Amino acid sequence: MIKGQTAIVTGSTSGIGLGIARALAAEGADIMLNGFGDAATIETLRADLVREFAVQVLYNGADLSKAAQCEDLIVDTERRLGKVDILVNNAGIQHVARVENFPTDRWDAVIAINLSSAFHTIRKVLPGMQGRGSGRIINIASTHGLVASAEKAAYVAAKHGIVGLTKVVALENAESPITCNAICPGWVLTPLVQTQIEARATREGIAVAVAERELLLEKQPTARFTTVEQLGALVVFLAGPGAANITGAALPVDGGWTAR
Numbered sequence: 001m002i003k004g005q006t007a008i009v010t011g012s013t014s015g016i017g018l019g020i021a022r023a024l025a026a027e028g029a030d031i032m033l034n035g036f037g038d039a040a041t042i043e044t045l046r047a048d049l050v051r052e053f054a055v056q057v058l059y060n061g062a063d064l065s066k067a068a069q070c071e072d073l074i075v076d077t078e079r080r081l082g083k084v085d086i087l088v089n090n091a092g093i094q095h096v097a098r099v100e101n102f103p104t105d106r107w108d109a110v111i112a113i114n115l116s117s118a119f120h121t122i123r124k125v126l127p128g129m130q131g132r133g134s135g136r137i138i139n140i141a142s143t144h145g146l147v148a149s150a151e152k153a154a155y156v157a158a159k160h161g162i163v164g165l166t167k168v169v170a171l172e173n174a175e176s177p178i179t180c181n182a183i184c185p186g187w188v189l190t191p192l193v194q195t196q197i198e199a200r201a202t203r204e205g206i207a208v209a210v211a212e213r214e215l216l217l218e219k220q221p222t223a224r225f226t227t228v229e230q231l232g233a234l235v236v237f238l239a240g241p242g243a244a245n246i247t248g249a250a251l252p253v254d255g256g257w258t259a260r
Ligand code: NAD
Pocket: 010, 011, 012, 013, 014, 015, 016, 017, 034, 035, 036, 037, 062, 063, 064, 065, 090, 091, 092, 093, 113, 114, 140, 141, 142, 143, 184, 185, 186, 187, 188, 189, 190, 191, 192, 193
């Protein structure tokens, strides 16, 4: 039963994180939103979730590139919502360049936000979960946690890393009811991917719609984007009783990308 539980979804002011927050709120979970954006827009998102689903929804603007702010996000949620039953580590950024041209500050930022932030939040949330003898940790990795693509060194390293972190946390808590799993989406049409489509259109001098189709066909055999609603539904399943014995898994939702 997710109703009455409390969930943190990092990077939930946009894209996949917002879809996951909506799905958990629809099941009756109280939500801590996190992520960047215009304050008035975020307040509208927050108030809309409260109105639509009649749950508590709070916001914490922690910058997850900073270890102390990752920890503060957990402490603040425990203080304001009482506990954290479900932690979804979703915040992420991308930078695309060949290794020899990869700016070191972009490497550091991608590793900090896409990998280290999950270590810091998990480390801080576990004692409370262990004390209550329950908890679900869900890390949004990527197909790039399972296979690589050129020009994504930091992202692929971070996503392989978070799949490894997921397995270790699962093993260390295996005899308790706490589970830790990773979801590995293929292409999802969010601002993070829209930027890559537009860059491709500019680079190749083609229409954005053509670039979108090319990007899909290159990797994702179904030629359909994974949707944020599909990812929200999987998070709801992983947070529910049916998934009690799924732990340490890296679950692709990738239209066949990693079947090739
Ligand atoms: P998005 O750009 O729409 O959203 C990213 C979210 O992270 C935003 O809310 C943003 O404000 C937040 N964020 C960025 N830096 C942050 C920081 N320093 N501190 C706190 N929040 C921060 O991207 P998305 O496509 O929804 O991606 C969400 C996750 O899903 C990422 O981890 C991404 O790697 C992963 N993913 C995306 C795709 C895809 O095709 N879109 C595929 C596989 C995995």
